[in-house]
Amino acid sequence: MSNALLEVHNLSVDFHTARGTVHAVRHVSWSVNRGETLAILGESGSGKSVSANAVMNILDRPPAQIVSGEIFYDGQDLLKVSYETHRALNGKKIAMIFQDPLSHLNPVYTVGWQIVEMMTAHGRPADAARARALELIARVGIPDPEAALHKYPHQFSGGQRQRLMIAMALMLKPDILIADEPTTALDVTIQAEVLALLKELQAETGMGLVLITHDLGVVAEIADRVVVMSKGEIVEAGTPRGVYHNAQHPYTRQLIGAAPGKGEIRVLDSAEPVLLETRKLCKTYGKFTALHDVSLTLHRGQSLAVVGESGSGKSTLARAILRLEKADSGEALWKGRDLIAMKPGELLGVRREIQMVFQDPTQSLNPRMSVYQLISEGWDIHRLMPDRAARQAKVAALLEQVGLAPEHAQRYPHQFSGGQRQRIAIARALALEPELIICDEAVSALDVSIQAQVIALLDDLRKRLGISFLFIAHDLGVVRDFADTVIVMKSGEIVERGPTGDIFAAPQHPYTQRLLAANLDPDPDIQAQRRSAGMGP
Amino acid sequence: MFKLIGQRAIASLLSLLGLMVLVFFLSRLTGDPAVLFLPIDATEEMKANFRALHGLDAPLLEQFARYVLDLLQFDFGESLRKARPAIDVVMEAYAWTLPLALITLSLVIVAAIVLGSLAAFNVGGFFDRLVSIVSLIGASAPDFWIAIVAIVIFAINLGWLPTSGVGTPLHWVLPVAVLFIRPFGLIVQVVRGSMLSALSAAYVKTARAKGVKNLPIIFVHTLRNAMLPVITVIGDQAAAMLNGAVIVETIFGFPGIGKLMIDSILQRDFNVVLAAIMVTAIAIFIMNILIDIAYGVLDPRIRN
Numbered sequence: 001m002s003n004a005l006l007e008v009h010n011l012s013v014d015f016h017t018a019r020g021t022v023h024a025v026r027h028v029s030w031s032v033n034r035g036e037t038l039a040i041l042g043e044s045g046s047g048k049s050v051s052a053n054a055v056m057n058i059l060d061r062p063p064a065q066i067v068s069g070e071i072f073y074d075g076q077d078l079l080k081v082s083y084e085t086h087r088a089l090n091g092k093k094i095a096m097i098f099q100d101p102l103s104h105l106n107p108v109y110t111v112g113w114q115i116v117e118m119m120t121a122h123g124r125p126a127d128a129a130r131a132r133a134l135e136l137i138a139r140v141g142i143p144d145p146e147a148a149l150h151k152y153p154h155q156f157s158g159g160q161r162q163r164l165m166i167a168m169a170l171m172l173k174p175d176i177l178i179a180d181e182p183t184t185a186l187d188v189t190i191q192a193e194v195l196a197l198l199k200e201l202q203a204e205t206g207m208g209l210v211l212i213t214h215d216l217g218v219v220a221e222i223a224d225r226v227v228v229m230s231k232g233e234i235v236e237a238g239t240p241r242g243v244y245h246n247a248q249h250p251y252t253r254q255l256i257g258a259a260p261g262k263g264e265i266r267v268l269d270s271a272e273p274v275l276l277e278t279r280k281l282c283k284t285y286g287k288f289t290a291l292h293d294v295s296l297t298l299h300r301g302q303s304l305a306v307v308g309e310s311g312s313g314k315s316t317l318a319r320a321i322l323r324l325e326k327a328d329s330g331e332a333l334w335k336g337r338d339l340i341a342m343k344p345g346e347l348l349g350v351r352r353e354i355q356m357v358f359q360d361p362t363q364s365l366n367p368r369m370s371v372y373q374l375i376s377e378g379w380d381i382h383r384l385m386p387d388r389a390a391r392q393a394k395v396a397a398l399l400e401q402v403g404l405a406p407e408h409a410q411r412y413p414h415q416f417s418g419g420q421r422q423r424i425a426i427a428r429a430l431a432l433e434p435e436l437i438i439c440d441e442a443v444s445a446l447d448v449s450i451q452a453q454v455i456a457l458l459d460d461l462r463k464r465l466g467i468s469f470l471f472i473a474h475d476l477g478v479v480r481d482f483a484d485t486v487i488v489m490k491s492g493e494i495v496e497r498g499p500t501g502d503i504f505a506a507p508q509h510p511y512t513q514r515l516l517a518a519n520l521d522p523d524p525d526i527q528a529q530r531r532s533a534g535m536g537p
Numbered sequence: 538m539f540k541l542i543g544q545r546a547i548a549s550l551l552s553l554l555g556l557m558v559l560v561f562f563l564s565r566l567t568g569d570p571a572v573l574f575l576p577i578d579a580t581e582e583m584k585a586n587f588r589a590l591h592g593l594d595a596p597l598l599e600q601f602a603r604y605v606l607d608l609l610q611f612d613f614g615e616s617l618r619k620a621r622p623a624i625d626v627v628m629e630a631y632a633w634t635l636p637l638a639l640i641t642l643s644l645v646i647v648a649a650i651v652l653g654s655l656a657a658f659n660v661g662g663f664f665d666r667l668v669s670i671v672s673l674i675g676a677s678a679p680d681f682w683i684a685i686v687a688i689v690i691f692a693i694n695l696g697w698l699p700t701s702g703v704g705t706p707l708h709w710v711l712p713v714a715v716l717f718i719r720p721f722g723l724i725v726q727v728v729r730g731s732m733l734s735a736l737s738a739a740y741v742k743t744a745r746a747k748g749v750k751n752l753p754i755i756f757v758h759t760l761r762n763a764m765l766p767v768i769t770v771i772g773d774q775a776a777a778m779l780n781g782a783v784i785v786e787t788i789f790g791f792p793g794i795g796k797l798m799i800d801s802i803l804q805r806d807f808n809v810v811l812a813a814i815m816v817t818a819i820a821i822f823i824m825n826i827l828i829d830i831a832y833g834v835l836d837p838r839i840r841n
Contacts, residue, residue: 058745060737090748103739108761108836121749152837168747 004031004072005208006094006176008051011069016062024064025050025232032176032208039219039240040212042229043255043447044418048212050232052178054079056096057086073176092122095169099181101161105153111164112149118171129171136167140197158310159190163197170201177202178210183218187309187474192518195222214447216259217520220244220527228252240524258452259522261477265501268484272300275436275468281320281330283313283492290316291327292492298436303462303469305483305500307476307515313492314472318438321470322356323347352382355429359441361421365413371399371424372409378432398427402457419450426457437461438470443478455482476519480504488512545829549822553815557608560814561601565807569593591617604811613812618801623808627797627816633703634786634793635820638778640709641716646771649721650760653728657736658755668725675722684715684788701790712789716782720774727770728763735763764835772828779820 009029015022025047032038042048053059055071055078071078073094078086098104106114112133119129130149137145140163142156153161162182169177179198183191199222202209211222219226219240226243228236228251235249247253276298283291290313298304306314319325321332323339332339334350342350358364365374375395379385385394396406402423413421422442429437439458443451455478461467473479479486479500486503488496488511496509507513521527571584571593588594592603607614613623656668691711692700699708735741736759744758781795794813801809833840 056746058742087748087750090746092748096743096746098739098743100739104743106740106744106758106762107838109758117749118747121747121753154838165743 005034006055006210007031007070007072008055009070009072011051011054011071012067013047013050013054013059014065014067016065023232025229028069028229028232028234030227030234030237032210034175034208035202035206037202037209037211037222037224039223039226040210040229041214041216041219041226041255042212043214043449045231046229047232048214048229049180052096052180052210052212055094055178056090057083058096088122091118091169091174092172093174094176094178095172095174096178096180097162097165097169097182099184101165101185102153102158104165105161107153110150110152111156112151115149115164115168115171118168122172124172132171133167136170137164139201140164140167141193142167158186159194162186162190162194166194166197166201170205173205174207176208176210178212180212181214182211184213184215188476188518188520189309189514191218192520198222215520216244216256216448216522217527220522220524221520228255244522244524254449256522258449259477260448260451260455260475261480261521263481265480265504266303266482266484267501268299268302268499272302274298275300275302275335276321276470277331277333278317278321279331279333281317281332282328283316283320283325284328289313289492291320294330294489294492294494296487296494296497298468298470300435300468301462301466302485303459303471303483305471305473305479305486306489307473307479307486308489309474309515311491312489314489315440316492317489318356318440318470318472322351322354322438348382352378352432353434354436354438355432355434356438356440357422357425357429357442360445361418361425362413364425365421365428367413369412370409371395371411371413374413374424375399375409375428375431378428382432384432394431395427398430401430401461402427403453417450419446419454422446422450422454423457426454426461430461433465434467436468436470438472440472441474442471444473444475451478458482476504476516488515541833542826542829545826549825553818553822556818557605557811557815558601560811561604562597565597565600591615608815613815614808616801616809617806618804618809623806623812624816626809627794627812630781630792630794630797630813631816631820633791634779634781634795637709637712637716637782637791637793638775641713642720642771642775642778644713645717645721645724645774648717649724649728650767653725654732654755654760654763656725657729657732658751660733665729668729672722672725672729675718676726677722678718680715680719680782681784681788683718684711684785687711687715688788701788703791708789712782712785712791715785715789716778720778724767724770724774728767731763731766732759735759738762761835765832768828768831768835772824775824776821779824780817 008031011028012026013024015024028047028051030038030040030051040048040052050059054066057078059066066079069079073089078089105111112130115133115137116126116129119132120126133149134145137148142148142160142163148164156164182198183194186194195218198209211218213219223240226238226240227234228243228249230251236243236247236252243252244256247256274297277296279295281291281294294313294317296304306317308314316325320327321339323342327340330340334354339347339350369377372392372395375398376391379391385391392409395409399406399408404420404423404427413424416424443454446454458469459482462469469482471479471483483500486498486500487494488503488509490511496503496507496512503512504516507516517530521530571587575583575587585594592600595603604614611624613627615621616623616626619626652668656665659665688700688711691698698710699705702708738759741754741759744754749758781793781798783795783799785791786793786796787799794817798810798813801813
């Protein structure tokens with residue numbers, strides 16, 4: 001036992017599944033002190049959340065089984081205390097907030113009720129709880145706290161919901177706050193605000209903060225110490241600066257190397273002919289303007305990035321070009337012919353030339369179709385390649401092209417990892433030999449190292465096959481690495497456009513400047529410079 | 538929400554109207570009531586008189602038009618067998634069926650929700666298995682068989698309860714118990730399944746991290762989220778009960794709407810059949826609106 005406020009010591013947890021036992025974490029030790037921020041950094045499947053869930057006693061047991069270790073808090077081992085003792089500590093002494101506050105808040109109760117419950121569940125009177133809730137809702141920056149009490153989670157924005165979760169967690173002034181990917185689902189500017197809020201509240205209350213994240217930028221911005229997890233083990237520990245500049249373990253180096261935003265910036269070769277041109281595209285949903293006078297040109301072989309935050313209209317733009325959604329007015333000229341005015345028969349032919357890769361391959365690939373069926377379906381639709389043997393050969397070739405093996409053709413999507421599934425989605429798009437691929441947040445759901453691989457694959461396809469890309473993304477690092485031209489959208493309008501180098505070096509529009517300032521750099525020194533220069537959050 | 542309920546009410550009224558038309562013409566196709574009611578050796582004159590007395594000699598469309606006009610004044614005509622207004626006969630029977638349905642349904646809902654929720658929380662445990670086995674038997678055993686076995690054991694062999702009829706509260710025990718079994722078996726399984734998926738939801742994790750005790754986690758945080766599919770099945774079962782439990786009412790000699798309907802169909806007492814169908818249809822339509830309201834009360838996202 002040491003003097004740390006909370007100490008996890010030599011913790012090992014197994015998961016017993018139908019396919020056998022998985023060692024989720026092995027011999028993991030970390031600790032956090034009062035007023036300190038510890039970041040647990042890792043990619044999906046690294047076991048970064050497991051130890052925190054063990055601290056909160058919210059591991060599902062079974063399948064989880066704690067094999068060894070101790071968790072010391074306030075002189076007692078939390079793994080040995082009674083259920084009731086542990087329950088009484090949860091929320092009161094150690095509180096937790098989660099990724100995706102929409103699903104972590106109960107949809108059928110008002111946020112007021114849920115926040116007040118944090119105190120009433122620990123025996124405090126309801127009127128005192130209500131007063132404290134009003135105070136905290138105001139403190140986390142929600143306008144009109146009195147009205148907010150009576151609203152339901154779905155009536156708030158994503159950033160507001162996370163603020164409300166934070167308010168709820170702080171109701172009983174806990175010693176420790178565990179935040180599991182608290183900003184992952186949020187836009188960059190909102191992420192910056194939420195991280196700043198967490199820092200302020202930590203300074204006010206002196207609580208220890210354990211922040212679980214996959215994002216080096218978040219670590220650079222907020223952490224005092226960091227532990228890096230891979231395959232259930234801690235492979236590296238130290239200060240963010242030390243780890244970033246002096247990583248010892250190959251995995252940490254690979255992770256840092258994969259962080260986007262450091263490659264050479266690409267320059268457009270504008271001698272190529274124009275492939276796609278939109279003129280004053282407009283689309284409204286009731287009173288909401290999704291697109292307003294959006295005009296852009298895309299050359300053959302170009303990679304044009306559309307950046308913007310949620311609700312900026314970037315996905316609607318893609319859907320309008322593909323005619324998945326009918327634009328209210330304007331033109332979208334594909335090789336000079338207007339896609340918006342095209343008849344269904346004519347459109348079918350063009351559909352082969354423009355393909356789309358969606359954000360979440362788990363949802364965009366039909367789980368009941370084999371990889372072979374998924375890739376070859378387009379040939380059925382467009383009546384191409386009638387010969388079965390030729391199809392099998394082509395599917396095998398496509399799988400190799402995206403870095404998978406020909407024998408994967410007979411498997412089903414659930415048998416693959418997230419990154420592999422996105423490769424399948426790309427192979428499916430490539431099967432029809434398209435001239436333009438629209439990527440709608442195609443790498444956002446992937447881990448950084450996988451993300452880097454997929455980006456490299458797309459870039460290779462662009463070079464070798466001359467495919468153009470309309471690349472919709474919110475992650476500026478990825479955009480900087482992949483695009484030669486950038487369009488910035490806000491509230492359905494293009495506010496700035498230009499070559500990638502110019503946009504990143506000298507953004508003109510205040511919104512672009514804010515977006516770039518809020519984008520976290522993985523280098524702690526750069527983040528520190530930005531903070532002192534007042535550019536950061 | 539109010540707009541939604543208004544739309545549902547209008548749609549229900551239209552289907553009531555359609556039902557009325559359908560039932561009237563279909564029941565007239567089953568045969569001539571004059572032939573059925575009068576003795577076999579009745580003369581043609583007697584039959585003609587009978588038809589004239591009950592308006593059965595007019596053209597079918599005229600009979601229907603008169604019928605609709607009467608209906609608008611809630612007049613379903615006379616019962617051919619009992620020589621009393623059909624609606625009175627029906628309401629009398631309904632006064633027995635309605636409490637039988639409501640008592641049984643309330644017991645079913647409370648028992649199924651409590652036991653199904655606890656089974657889901659305790660998934661794979663002894664209690665869960667016990668509830669699963671009992672509910673499976675309940676959902677699959679034929680109710681006429683259970684009714685007869687129950688009479689043999691509790692009324693004849695043990696003599697604790699009356700065999701049939703109505704009059705004392707004890708007369709209600711066996712009909713309620715037998716009617717309870719099948720819907721309970723069905724609903725408890727739906728509750729268990731729905732609770733199982735709701736208990737793995739992210740907000741349950743939040744509640745546990747807040748230090749909320751188990752009972753409120755089950756019955757406050759999770760149950761309300763799990764109720765929507767349950768409500769749908771409850772509505773389905775309630776509709777069956779409001780139609781009257783034909784077999785159970787017959788076996789226990791319980792003078793409810795199910796028994797009345799079967800008797801009236803066999804005796805071609807059209808007016809009573811029609812009145813009974815319209816009354817049960819209205820009851821079911823009111824219950825559907827209650828269920829729509831329940832959806833809105835339970836889930837704020839449905840309200841707008």
